[in-house]
Amino acid sequence: MDVDKAEEFEELRPLLFSIAYRILGSVGEAEDAVQETWLRFDGSSTLPTSTKAFLSATVTRISIDVLRSARVRREEYVGPWLPEPLLSDPYQDPARSAELADSVSMAALLLLERLSPLERAVFVLREVFGFGFDEIADTVGRSEPACRQLVVRARRHMREGRPRFEADRQERRELATRFFDALKGGDVGGLRDLLTGDAQLVGDGGGKAPQLGKAVMGADNVARVLGTVFPLLLRIDVTMEPREVNGQPGAIFRDRDGRILHTMALDVLDARIQAVRVVINPDKLGHIGPVADAWAIDREVKRARRRAN
Known part of the structure; x- marks a missing residue:
């Protein structure tokens, strides 16, 4: 195993899990997506220009595929479906801690369920983690204008679903x-x-x-x-x-x-x-x-x- 490669991956693991969990609403599926991301990274013979960009794109694509198949299972689910509870988000950013906490709330994750897998992924990357539209376009295989439209639609769905009354x-x-x-x-x-x-x-x-x-x-x-x-x-x-x-x-x-x-x-x-x-x-x-x-x-x-x- 390439030690430097493994260290780079471990440094980014909290971010990768947090992206995958917000897309999938499942701790187990998010952990599996992160593990699959590592296998692809470890098996790659070429080093990416940006490890963060490569790994974030990989875990996002895997999560989109998993979500598409998971939606069929959720339609057959017995009774109401809720996300798997998360006690602590491994990705920390003190400057945005309140925003990150709100984005992982049950209410926010249930609203994200209303979006298509692609809308959900683009919204999470842009609105939660602040990725640039150029990075998002490369990740999901869409043009930058198309990604901007996806974010606009996702924002509208999220606003319509939940009025915002702030409490500290x-x-x-x-x-x-x-x-x-x-x-x-x-x-x-x-x-x-x-x-x-x-x-x-x-x-x-x-x-x-x-x-x-x-x-x-x-x-x-x-x-x-x-x-x-x-x-x-x-x-x-x-x-x-x-x-x-x-x-x-x-x-x-x-x-x-x-x-x-x-x-x-x-x-x-x-x-x-x-x-x-x-x-x-x-x-x-x-x-x-x-x-x-x-x-x-x-x-x-x-x-x-x-x-x-």
Whole structure:
């Protein structure tokens, strides 16, 4: 192995993963795309003029191909589909940390799902990572004017999908603290006060774990479901660990043995919580750590509810 080549690649690995994850919304698929990028780089007999440009272009092309095939699987997915939760983005840029965090949020990734694979890739390269249109054109095999049009269309879709009400990170953290305190106490009224009127609760079990049949809509309904279920979880020794999930306030829930039951991410909009997104599909949690038996937890919760009644 060429040591210098490997060192160059490892320096750029955080950027490559971050590009691939934003295009794919999957930790596992992004890691595979990065690994395939390394194999192509290592197998190349010629050195590129710019290693960063070469590797970024390669991981983007691989990710576009993967996304095109993944879309068929997602159309057949059981229940709502959510991105795989990401606890920390390996690519850091202190000058743009808030922007990078917003671009990896569940809300942003779900909006990106509305774009074509090509639009998504071009948008990520330009709007998130600031690549020049000449680099993007070489990457996706389109002219610079065509890439500019792709970005314009993508921006429009993103704007139409989500109104922007800015809340600073400290406000988000304080709101999340109040939310989780109300959640632990089963305070339905307190939860309702923290939600937007059109708040939604979405769970992703993928048919492999207990899940909501469809999204729960409206502050009253969301508060009632959360305020009823989560105190029962705590009663059977499920613990809640506040963590940033996809750059936003959230938490990891673990069973009594410390295994991961699910993650929860909060979408904060205008000083209220607009969406609560729960990923419980075990296939999407294994990269975080050992995964709990969600079906066994569900049975315990039902027994706890019967005893409470």
